Amino acid sequence: MDMRPRSHPTYLAFVVHRVSGLLLALFLPLHFWALGTAISGEARLDGFLRWAENPLAKAAETILVILLAAHLAGGLRVLALEFLGWRSRQKDMVAASAGIALLVGLVFLLNVV
Amino acid sequence: MSATRQPASTKGVNRSHRTRARAQTHLWVVQRVTAMLLALAVVVHLVMIVTAVRGGLSAAEILSRTRGNEAWLAFYVTFALAAGLHGAIGLRNIASEAIGLRGRGADLAWLTAGLLTAGFGIRAAIGLYA
Amino acid sequence: MAEAASLTVSVWRGAEQGSFARFEVPARANQTVLDVVTYIQRELDPSLAYRFACRVGMCGSCAMTVNGRARWTCRTHVRKVVDADGALELRPLANLPVIRDLAADLAPFFDKWSRARGTFQPKDAPDGAVPEDFAVVPPASKQRREADAGIECIGCAVCYASCDVVAWNDEYLGPAALNRAWTLVNDVRDGGRAERLDAVAGDAGCHSCHSTQSCTERCPKNLDPSSAIAGLKRALFWDTLLGRR
Ligand code: SF4
Ligand code: SF4
Ligand code: FES
Numbered sequence: 365m366d367m368r369p370r371s372h373p374t375y376l377a378f379v380v381h382r383v384s385g386l387l388l389a390l391f392l393p394l395h396f397w398a399l400g401t402a403i404s405g406e407a408r409l410d411g412f413l414r415w416a417e418n419p420l421a422k423a424a425e426t427i428l429v430i431l432l433a434a435h436l437a438g439g440l441r442v443l444a445l446e447f448l449g450w451r452s453r454q455k456d457m458v459a460a461s462a463g464i465a466l467l468v469g470l471v472f473l474l475n476v477v
Numbered sequence: 478m479s480a481t482r483q484p485a486s487t488k489g490v491n492r493s494h495r496t497r498a499r500a501q502t503h504l505w506v507v508q509r510v511t512a513m514l515l516a517l518a519v520v521v522h523l524v525m526i527v528t529a530v531r532g533g534l535s536a537a538e539i540l541s542r543t544r545g546n547e548a549w550l551a552f553y554v555t556f557a558l559a560a561g562l563h564g565a566i567g568l569r570n571i572a573s574e575a576i577g578l579r580g581r582g583a584d585l586a587w588l589t590a591g592l593l594t595a596g597f598g599i600r601a602a603i604g605l606y607a
Numbered sequence: 608m609a610e611a612a613s614l615t616v617s618v619w620r621g622a623e624q625g626s627f628a629r630f631e632v633p634a635r636a637n638q639t640v641l642d643v644v645t646y647i648q649r650e651l652d653p654s655l656a657y658r659f660a661c662r663v664g665m666c667g668s669c670a671m672t673v674n675g676r677a678r679w680t681c682r683t684h685v686r687k688v689v690d691a692d693g694a695l696e697l698r699p700l701a702n703l704p705v706i707r708d709l710a711a712d713l714a715p716f717f718d719k720w721s722r723a724r725g726t727f728q729p730k731d732a733p734d735g736a737v738p739e740d741f742a743v744v745p746p747a748s749k750q751r752r753e754a755d756a757g758i759e760c761i762g763c764a765v766c767y768a769s770c771d772v773v774a775w776n777d778e779y780l781g782p783a784a785l786n787r788a789w790t791l792v793n794d795v796r797d798g799g800r801a802e803r804l805d806a807v808a809g810d811a812g813c814h815s816c817h818s819t820q821s822c823t824e825r826c827p828k829n830l831d832p833s834s835a836i837a838g839l840k841r842a843l844f845w846d847t848l849l850g851r852r
Contacts, residue, residue: 370821378819449838451831
């Protein structure tokens with residue numbers, strides 16, 4: 365694909381939003397299914413929680429949180445444009461940085477607490 | 478790109494176009510309303526997971542807090558519905574643009590997929606409640 | 608960068624199928640891309656097809672793809688777009704059928720303007736009669752300011768050629784037609800609001816726009832079609848929720 369006409373920040377915002385959304389939407393049924401199965405009993409839930417402690421599961425969890433934060437930031441940008449009628453690019457930066465702040469905060473929480 | 482010319486008509490927009498456009502508008506409205514719900518719900522959900530799981534709560538402790546709690550049930554049922562629909566409509570838009578999958582049949586299939594996904598989520602929510 | 612004595616210009620020849628021809632064109636100070644094309648046609652190859660009229664950025668007929676981006680060529684200085692090694696690549700506008708060489712067929716673009724109800728429908732004189740009185744429209748009113756923000760469109764199709772949704776969905780009306788519709792929705796003298804909103808709703812209309820803002824980024828008149836489309840979405844959202852449609 366020719367990137368010369370697509371190199372502006374708002375196009376990048378669209379690509380990030382779309383890719384993260386696609387991955388999240390594909391993951392969602394799996395997430396629900398796994399949880400529904402795990403929650404069917406105390407013992408199984410405990411087993412699931414212990415499984416979620418392994419490094420691979422933790423890594424996947426972190427990626428998920430990053431995808432969520434990215435998609436949320438992109439979504440806030442779209443909602444601000446569509447519903448608040450924001451025009452200037454500065455406002456986009458605000459939404460983006462809010463998302464990034466949230467992301468950093470959550471990653472921090474997940475790893476430290 | 479079709480180069481067929483459609484002369485400007487001064488009559489009303491034709492009816493089948495209008496019906497289709499309205500259904501598509503409704504999908505868009507659902508997409509945006511669920512987006513607003515999800516923006517809040519995702520944050521609540523993540524904070525809850527972080528405090529519960531990383532706080533070292535055991536399964537018994539988690540379940541003792543959620544069992545019989547209607548507020549959590551209502552929250553998670555709404556959350557699951559919103560997420561299922563939001564995701565399915567998003568996939569619909571991507572499929573229509575990337576592989577040209579369009580039309581009423583496809584829309585109904587996507588809606589069904591969304592509700593089914595939501596159903597899985599609601600099953601999990603009921604597991605927490607009952 | 609325009610220090611090189613000559614420019615190496617690759618020009619699309621043919622229709623949908625075709626190839627690039629190369630020309631050496633003397634570099635000059637304050638040269639526009641349209642000057643380069645005109646030089647080629649007058650001095651090097653009279654069979655080259657391209658389109659222009661006003662040469663001062665008013666008519667919207669000279670747009671082409673210059674080094675990958677859609678631009679109005681009469682107001683684009685070579686020194687702003689040329690590579691470090693003096694190379695220019697010229698193609699017809701994207702997302703439109705090619706007639707020949709640098710001339711794209713704008714018929715689909717203008718057809719979509721009419722499909723988006725881009726014609727003013729006077730409220731007071733539905734049959735086209737001249738109204739009795741002048742309409743009083745305060746220039747500072749919110750609606751008039753919204754309309755004014757999009758009114759200077761010259762119909763160059765630069766935004767249309769830059770929009771990926773147009774490429775992905777044949778039916779999509781595109782930024783210029785939707786921008787036009789939004790100016791009319793905000794025109795208090797217009798009586799076609801309901802029909803126009805119907806015409807711009809759904810997948811062929813404003814609801815397919817992903818706010819990539821490529822249109823806004825590229826519009827040579829610095830218009831903001833992306834925001835106009837957001838306005839249409841907003842109007843349709845409230846009308847739908849409040850059962851006004
Ligand atoms: S903002 Fe909308 S209309 Fe403009 S280029 Fe992007 S998708 Fe197309
Ligand atoms: S909105 Fe701008 S880019 Fe699009 S046709 Fe009008 S003047 Fe050209
Ligand atoms: S020739 Fe008229 S706008 Fe360029």
